Amino acid sequence: MVESRFDQKSGTVYLEIRETAQLWKLVGCPTDTAAATCYDHTEVLTWRHLNVFQHRCEITCRLPRGKCKQCGHVFRVRPPWEGFSLHFTKEFEAFALLLMREMPMSKVAEIVGETDTRLWRMLFRQVDAAYAEADFSNVCCVGVDEMSVRKGHEYVSVFADLVRKRVLFATEGKDHAVWLKLVEALEKHNGHRHAITQASMDMSPAYQKGVQETCRNAQVVFDKFHVVMHVNQAVDQVRRAEVRLGGPGVWEALHNSQWLWRKNPENLTEKEATRLAGIDQKSLRTAKAYQMRLVLQDIYQSPTATVARHQFRVWCRWVRWVARKQPKHVLRSMVKVAEMIEKHLPGILAHWKWGVTNAFMEGLNSVFSATKRKARGYRSTTHMITMLYFVAGKLRFPQF
Numbered sequence: 001m002v003e004s005r006f007d008q009k010s011g012t013v014y015l016e017i018r019e020t021a022q023l024w025k026l027v028g029c030p031t032d033t034a035a036a037t038c039y040d041h042t043e044v045l046t047w048r049h050l051n052v053f054q055h056r057c058e059i060t061c062r063l064p065r066g067k068c069k070q071c072g073h074v075f076r077v078r079p080p081w082e083g084f085s086l087h088f089t090k091e092f093e094a095f096a097l098l099l100m101r102e103m104p105m106s107k108v109a110e111i112v113g114e115t116d117t118r119l120w121r122m123l124f125r126q127v128d129a130a131y132a133e134a135d136f137s138n139v140c141c142v143g144v145d146e147m148s149v150r151k152g153h154e155y156v157s158v159f160a161d162l163v164r165k166r167v168l169f170a171t172e173g174k175d176h177a178v179w180l181k182l183v184e185a186l187e188k189h190n191g192h193r194h195a196i197t198q199a200s201m202d203m204s205p206a207y208q209k210g211v212q213e214t215c216r217n218a219q220v221v222f223d224k225f226h227v228v229m230h231v232n233q234a235v236d237q238v239r240r241a242e243v244r245l246g247g248p249g250v251w252e253a254l255h256n257s258q259w260l261w262r263k264n265p266e267n268l269t270e271k272e273a274t275r276l277a278g279i280d281q282k283s284l285r286t287a288k289a290y291q292m293r294l295v296l297q298d299i300y301q302s303p304t305a306t307v308a309r310h311q312f313r314v315w316c317r318w319v320r321w322v323a324r325k326q327p328k329h330v331l332r333s334m335v336k337v338a339e340m341i342e343k344h345l346p347g348i349l350a351h352w353k354w355g356v357t358n359a360f361m362e363g364l365n366s367v368f369s370a371t372k373r374k375a376r377g378y379r380s381t382t383h384m385i386t387m388l389y390f391v392a393g394k395l396r397f398p399q400f
Helices: 090-099 106-110 117-130 177-187 203-212 222-243 248-256 258-262 270-277 285-299 307-325 332-343 345-354 361-374 382-391
Strands: 003-007 012-017 034-052 055-068 075-076 141-150 156-161 166-172 198-201 220-221
Touching: 012 166, 034 075, 034 090, 055 156, 090 117, 090 177, 106 117, 117 156, 117 382, 141 166, 141 361, 156 361, 156 382, 166 177, 166 382, 177 203, 177 307, 198 203, 220 345, 222 248, 222 258, 222 285, 222 332, 248 285, 285 307, 307 332, 332 345, 361 382
Parallel strands: 012 055, 141 198, 198 220
Antiparallel strands: 003 012, 034 055, 055 075, 141 156, 156 166
C-alpha cells in the first residue's frame, strides 16, 4: 500500500496499492505452465473492503496484464485480496456471507451498503465453487421430499444425505425424472447410483418409480411421519363428515375441536384435556377414529418388523370392521388409510430394518419455510436453490 486517504464528502476511505515484485511471484499463465511477462496495465480498479470504523473502505489498484511466453495468451493478474465476485475483497465476502446466513438479502444489502443484485451474484459464485468441491462418495442413505416454491403447485424436489444431515441436490419438479438428475449430480461428485441402499420418502408414486428406474440396490423406506400424517388427516375428515351428518350434541362436542384431535393425550394443555374429558366419546365417530390413530402410532413401538406386520394387518381389519357398522361411510377416510398401509406395507416395514426417517427433511422444510417468509420469497427457483445449498448443504467454501 502506498497511500490511504479519506474522502470526507463521500465518507469513503481509499487504500491505493501499487504493483510489486511479490505480486509477480504468484503469476502464471492460467492456460499453460509457462512463465509470463508484463503486457500492459488495466485502468484503475476498485474493490470493496471491510469498513474502517463506520466508514466505507475501498481498495484501488492498476493491475498488470501478463502475456504467456509460450502460447501468447493475455490475462489479468489476480491480486491476492480479490474475492470470487471480482469487485469485493475476500474479507468483505466472508463478512457478507456471515450476514446472509442470518438475515434476508435485502437487509444485508442495507447494512453493507451494496445492492442485493451484486450480493446475489457474489453468493452464486461462492456456492457454485463450493458445490463443485463437494464429495458424495460415501452417500448411501438418501431422503427426498418436495418443497413448495410458490402458490400454484410449483415444487422443488430436495434430496438429502440422511447420515451427514446435508442437502445433496435440489431441482424443479416432483416427477420420477428428478431421480435421474440426482444420479447425474452424484456421479459428478464421486458418488454412484448403486451405492444408495436406502431411500426415505412419502408415498409418492413418482418418487417410487424414479428409485426403481435408477437405483437398483435402494430399499424404499416409507417415512413414519408421512404414515401418521395421513391418519391425522383422515381423523379430521371423519370429524368434518360427522359434523355434516349431525346428531344430538355433535355440534357442541366437535365445534372448533380440530386441534384437540391432532395432539397425543400427553401433549394436551390442561384446558384441552378438560374439554376432551367432558366429551361423550363413546357415541362419537371422531373419537373412534382418534383411538385408531393412537393405536397406529403405538405399532411403531413394536420390537421387530414381524410383530409390526401382524399388528398392522390386525389394525387394518379392525378399521374395516368398525367402518361397516357406521352410517354413510363416515369412516371411509380411515378405510383409505388402511388400504394405503396394506399397499405399501413392505416399505413401511423397512423402517424396522434401517431405522430411517425423514425427520431431517421435515425439519429442513419448516426451517427453510421460515427463511422464505422472512425474505418474503425469492425471485426465482435458482435463487431459492442457491440459498438452500448455502444454508443446509454443509459446503466448504474454499476461500475461507
